[in-house]
Amino acid sequence: xxxxxxxxxxxxxxxxxxxxxxxxxxxxxxxxxxxxxxxxxxxxxxxxxxxxxxxxxxxxxxxxxxxxxxxxxxxxxxxxxxxx
Amino acid sequence: xxxxxxxxxxxxxxxxxxxxxxxxxxxxxxxxxxxxxxxxxxxxxxxxxxxxxxxxxxxxxxxxxxxxxxxxxxxxxxxxxxxx
DNA sequence: ATTAATGCGGTAAAATATTACCGCAATTTT
DNA sequence: AAAATTGCGGTAATATTTTACCGCATTAAT
Numbered sequence: 001x002x003x004x005x006x007x008x009x010x011x012x013x014x015x016x017x018x019x020x021x022x023x024x025x026x027x028x029x030x031x032x033x034x035x036x037x038x039x040x041x042x043x044x045x046x047x048x049x050x051x052x053x054x055x056x057x058x059x060x061x062x063x064x065x066x067x068x069x070x071x072x073x074x075x076x077x078x079x080x081x082x083x084x
Numbered sequence: 085x086x087x088x089x090x091x092x093x094x095x096x097x098x099x100x101x102x103x104x105x106x107x108x109x110x111x112x113x114x115x116x117x118x119x120x121x122x123x124x125x126x127x128x129x130x131x132x133x134x135x136x137x138x139x140x141x142x143x144x145x146x147x148x149x150x151x152x153x154x155x156x157x158x159x160x161x162x163x164x165x166x167x168x
Numbered sequence: 169a170t171t172a173a174t175g176c177g178g179t180a181a182a183a184t185a186t187t188a189c190c191g192c193a194a195t196t197t198t
Numbered sequence: 199a200a201a202a203t204t205g206c207g208g209t210a211a212t213a214t215t216t217t218a219c220c221g222c223a224t225t226a227a228t
Binding site for chain 3: 199200201202203204205206207208209210211212213214215216217218219220221222223224225226227228
């Protein structure tokens, strides 16, 4: 699959993280304390600029106390061109 | 959060991957061709032995043509002790 | 009985994520 | 107005994932 599409999903994921963070009224530095992830790294995640690992995903979900799948709760469909 | 709990989620994720692979009646080597991930690495993923990156998650979802959140479609709740 | 396919463990090298910082411009609080 | 907070870009060092293999014991197919 083209990298372009993975990065699109990464951006959607990042927006979800930001959405959850703002819903909890946390600053980047406040969230950093909840999940032990550097605030500048969280910023990169929210902008889809970091291809984060599974542990990091779970750590974020834990900070929000939500099921990890909640972070993937956005609209997305596979288009044929993603695989060409 | 304790690593133990991240690894538990990783195991659940791996089981989901295996479930989807078998549903599609694919061998590890057949799936390897669909997503360009080495069969022995997929085996490790299915057993929760690899802390995989976001790109890999999306690549797997793409091979199954499902929304990435489908791979997180398993029961899971946060317990207090996970954070102590 | 042979042959082919399968799951899976191991590994060295390469690629990449993650950490732990600094600093700054802009906004918010006091 | 001064002080504090915020989002975010950059970075060097470290840790980790990922790749691309090999081999082997077990199972399935011919």
